[in-house]
């Protein structure tokens with residue numbers, strides 16, 4: 001069977017979805033839509049598919065199996081819930097799945113009620129070095145974990161934030177933690193499990209935006225491990241680093257590269273330096289841009305889940321975990337206190 005995807009949003013990330021879907025043998029793009037007519041038209045013409053400026057019209061006219069939500073972050077919940085309740089379609093939703101925790105919950109409920117899948121795009125989980133790290137953790141190779149660190153030191157100037165009205169706002173985007181560091185934080189949670197608490201501070205240094213361009217947080221995991229999150233878009237003049245490191249009693253792994261694509265360090269006490277060097281070489285990859293290779297691998301899994309009735313690796317429940325931590329980070333910033341999970345956000349400005 002060929003799964004037909006309708007895409008809502010023809011902005012920057014949509015091209016990754018176009019390329020990935022076109023490369024998959026059992027997926028096809030049924031139609032595209034954007035409220036900005038020129039974007040919809042140019043994507044439709046380039047892909048040779050019908051294009052719309054109203055997604056209701058698109059979903060009423062076209063035969064579709066899956067709807068991809070590629071709109072600004074603060075709109076994901078509204079669009080997902082609407083598509084699921086009115087049309088009962090499976091949804092692929094770009095990261096972050098939502099900004100407010102209550103929205104993430106509503107999305108999960110709506111998809112459950114409609115008996116459809118909700119797939120959240122976290123393409124970096126499919127990166128070669130990331131998969132290798134996860135296998136090592138599953139195999140218990142690290143022993144006890146002391147520390148996991150996420151370091152995103154990227155450069156985003158005023159021009160970047162000014163290109164679209166939603167960027168750099170609390171209501172539609174969220175700060176550096178939510179937009180730029182979201183994949184790295186997702187990976188930290190995927191590796192280290194449930195967080196118990198978080199303490200965070202942030203600041204806005206070099207851009208004229210509502211949200212933070214820099215944040216620092218300390219996470220305590222239920223396992224006892226500590227996590228450090230350092231995230232900024234204020235690195236100048238260029239991107240410096242985007243990395244994830246895990247330090248355990250029997251080994252240390254650091255994954256870097258511009259899209260968590262490069263095994264920087266792989267060292268275990270039960271392995272020779274030569275064996276480690278071979279892993280570093282074999283499990284690094286060089287994607288063409290910061291979005292990595294992962295969209296194709298991710299969408300391949302989506303189709304595989306649909307075709308074979310499998311459980312999604314990153315469903316709504318999995319996507320919600322990062323949304324809860326993001327809100328806990330911003331709750332801690334506002335209250336200047338350690339925030340214990342699980343919790344209901346009261347002061348986090350995300351999505352407001």
Ligand SMILES: NC(=O)c1ccc[n+]([C@@H]2O[C@H](COP(=O)([O-])OP(=O)(O)OC[C@H]3O[C@@H](n4cnc5c(N)ncnc54)[C@H](O)[C@@H]3O)[C@@H](O)[C@H]2O)c1
Pocket residue numbers: 008009010011012013014033034035036039053055070071072073074075094095096121122123164179291
């Ligand atoms: N997975 C990743 O690595 C990755 C990378 C970049 C962006 N993203 C996420 O993708 C989302 C979109 O980001 P972007 O950079 O493409 O933004 P963008 O502003 O370039 O594109 C969003 C598009 O959605 C359109 N839109 C808004 N409301 C609409 C509606 N009701 N119907 C149809 N179209 C509508 C806008 O007109 C715009 O063209 C964000 O949530 C972002 O966080 C994910």
